[in-house]
Amino acid sequence: MKKISNKLINWIDERYDLTPVRNLLQHKKVPMHRHSVWYYMGGVTLFLFMVQLFTGILLLLYYRPGEDSAFESVRFIVTEVKFGWLIRNVHSWSANLLVFFAFIHMFSVFFSKAYEKPRELTWVTGFIILVFTLAFGFSGYLLPWNELAFFATKVGTDIVGVLPLVGEPLKVLLRGGEDVTGATLSRFFGIHVAILPAIFSFFLALHLIFIQRQGMHEPEKFKNLPEEKKKYIPFFPDFALKDLLLWVVVFNILIFLALYFPWELGNKADAFAPAPKGIRPEWYFMFMFQSLKFLPPHLWFIEGELFGVIAFGLIGLVWMLIPYIKIKNRQNWKYQPLTILGVVAVVFIFIMTILGYIL
Amino acid sequence: MKLDRRKFLNMLLGIGGIGGIVSIIYPIVSFLNPPKSAEPKVNSLKAGLNSDFPENTSKILKFGRKPVILIKTGKDQYKALSASCTHLDCIVQYKQDTKQIWCACHNGLYDLNGRNVSGPPPKPLEEYDVKLIKEEIVVTKLG
Ligand code: HEM
Numbered sequence: 146m147k148k149i150s151n152k153l154i155n156w157i158d159e160r161y162d163l164t165p166v167r168n169l170l171q172h173k174k175v176p177m178h179r180h181s182v183w184y185y186m187g188g189v190t191l192f193l194f195m196v197q198l199f200t201g202i203l204l205l206l207y208y209r210p211g212e213d214s215a216f217e218s219v220r221f222i223v224t225e226v227k228f229g230w231l232i233r234n235v236h237s238w239s240a241n242l243l244v245f246f247a248f249i250h251m252f253s254v255f256f257s258k259a260y261e262k263p264r265e266l267t268w269v270t271g272f273i274i275l276v277f278t279l280a281f282g283f284s285g286y287l288l289p290w291n292e293l294a295f296f297a298t299k300v301g302t303d304i305v306g307v308l309p310l311v312g313e314p315l316k317v318l319l320r321g322g323e324d325v326t327g328a329t330l331s332r333f334f335g336i337h338v339a340i341l342p343a344i345f346s347f348f349l350a351l352h353l354i355f356i357q358r359q360g361m362h363e364p365e366k367f368k369n370l371p372e373e374k375k376k377y378i379p380f381f382p383d384f385a386l387k388d389l390l391l392w393v394v395v396f397n398i399l400i401f402l403a404l405y406f407p408w409e410l411g412n413k414a415d416a417f418a419p420a421p422k423g424i425r426p427e428w429y430f431m432f433m434f435q436s437l438k439f440l441p442p443h444l445w446f447i448e449g450e451l452f453g454v455i456a457f458g459l460i461g462l463v464w465m466l467i468p469y470i471k472i473k474n475r476q477n478w479k480y481q482p483l484t485i486l487g488v489v490a491v492v493f494i495f496i497m498t499i500l501g502y503i504l
Numbered sequence: 505m506k507l508d509r510r511k512f513l514n515m516l517l518g519i520g521g522i523g524g525i526v527s528i529i530y531p532i533v534s535f536l537n538p539p540k541s542a543e544p545k546v547n548s549l550k551a552g553l554n555s556d557f558p559e560n561t562s563k564i565l566k567f568g569r570k571p572v573i574l575i576k577t578g579k580d581q582y583k584a585l586s587a588s589c590t591h592l593d594c595i596v597q598y599k600q601d602t603k604q605i606w607c608a609c610h611n612g613l614y615d616l617n618g619r620n621v622s623g624p625p626p627k628p629l630e631e632y633d634v635k636l637i638k639e640e641i642v643v644t645k646l647g
């Protein structure tokens with residue numbers, strides 16, 4: 146067995162030169178310190194993305210987009226197809242965990258300042274991935290064509306319409322027409338299963354290549370330790386195995402959630418029925434949604450909603466460009482301004498999300 | 505002289521290149537923009553018999569592709585309003601107990617004339633004309 150695999154590796158090595166792979170496996174090491182746990186968050190996110198790809202492709206075999214078939218096909222999947230309910234529940238739960246871990250990953254990178262030179266582009270590609278992750282969530286939400294999703298999509302796409310000039314055309318482009326109809330569903334389907342996976346994979350590949358080229362970020366405290374005090378573990382096999390162990394744990398949590406907390410299908414959307422109570426976006430949009438609700442109808446001369454949309458857009462842009470923002474670090478400052486900004490962001494998201502559910 | 509020729513050729517290439525890119529992008533963008541659907545122009549709609557419609561109730565009519573809410577406010581008395589909330593496009597409903605129009609999405613309230621009275625809606629609901637022709641309810645677009 147060992148012989149055959151050695152032969153195979155030699156065969157490939159002779160033709161394609163495996164030095165880079167060997168270097169990676171033999172020399173990559175991971176620093177060990179108090180905050181090493183955070184190194185695993187990106188990996189968990191990656192794992193969940195693979196789960197999404199896999200379950201998504203399975204669902205694709207039975208799902209049929211269209212006003213008269215989408216809801217029915219999802220009902221068919223969860224009632225008739227063997228283990229269809231499991232695949233659907235895993236896809237829904239994993240999507241939510243994915244967003245959750247992507248946020249955890251992002252904030253851990255933020256607070257450990259891993260975005261600083263030379264990892265600026267790792268941060269930027271990561272942010273782009275996160276935006277596309279949210280787009281995955283938004284487009285996927287509509288696909289079962291149920292009441293809740295129908296009205297949430299109406300609201301979500303209507304918000305785009307408040308932008309001056311580009312708002313209306315953009316809304317029509319998103320909806321595939323004036324209103325949310327079967328045309329919107331076709332569009333979201335195409336976006337969710339073809340356009341996004343293609344673009345996402347591209348940026349994910351960049352993100353991962355950058356990480357492999359540069360190795361793990363070492364926090365300030367760790368870097369300043371004397372050489373002999375710095376502890377590392379090899380990436381392969383030690384870190385990879387720990388990664389794998391965590392993936393198994395997350396996988397079990399995922400299956401537990403999918404088994405005991407099935408995702409509801411609700412009622413089929415009806416474009417000519419009043420919106421039911423309890424229309425809300427997915428939890429990861431809740432903080433934006435809730436903030437918009439708090440804005441008065443008019444702020445000075447512009448509409449409150451427009452103000453909110455522009456504000457979130459600008460904040461997103463600044464957040465993406467964080468590595469390029471230089472603030473002099475004064476000795477007498479106890480906390481760095483950027484760290485305070487991050488804490489404010491986390492607290493804001495947290496409070497607004499909670500308010501969104503209790504108000 | 506030689507350099508100038510190179511410059512000239514580069515410019516030509518550049519123009520050609522831009523032209524090529526535009527001729528690819530333009531059809532794609534146009535393709536993404538959905539065609540205006542030939543919406544059947546609906547100007548009026550028969551909404552059933554007066555006698556079949558209980559007082560203090562409502563129903564949503566399909567006015568072409570637009571939802572319209574028809575409310576029977578009293579004996580032979582009707583109100584018809586656009587059912588698309590002016591806030592963010594949800595479909596409104598009639599509240600029998602308070603005799604108001606309510607949007608469940610963000611708690612928007614309108615009175616029976618369609619005026620936005622509380623919550624986030626920025627504008628009133630568009631009003632439609634209702635006539636009784638013999639016993640038939642006929643809803644017509646105003647203006
Ligand atoms: C689907 C989403 C994402 C996946 C699958 C993913 C995957 C990964 C993986 C596997 C790592 C290496 C392990 C680690 O440091 O945790 C990593 C590192 C990193 N990620 Fe992500 N990531 C995602 C989203 C993001 C986001 C949203 C950001 C920030 C805006 C980001 C910024 C970074 C940075 C700066 C590093 C380098 C940290 C270091 O070297 O220690 N990533 N990512």
Ligand code: FES
Binds near residue numbers: 300590592593624625
């Ligand atoms: S959509 Fe009606 S109140 Fe917001």
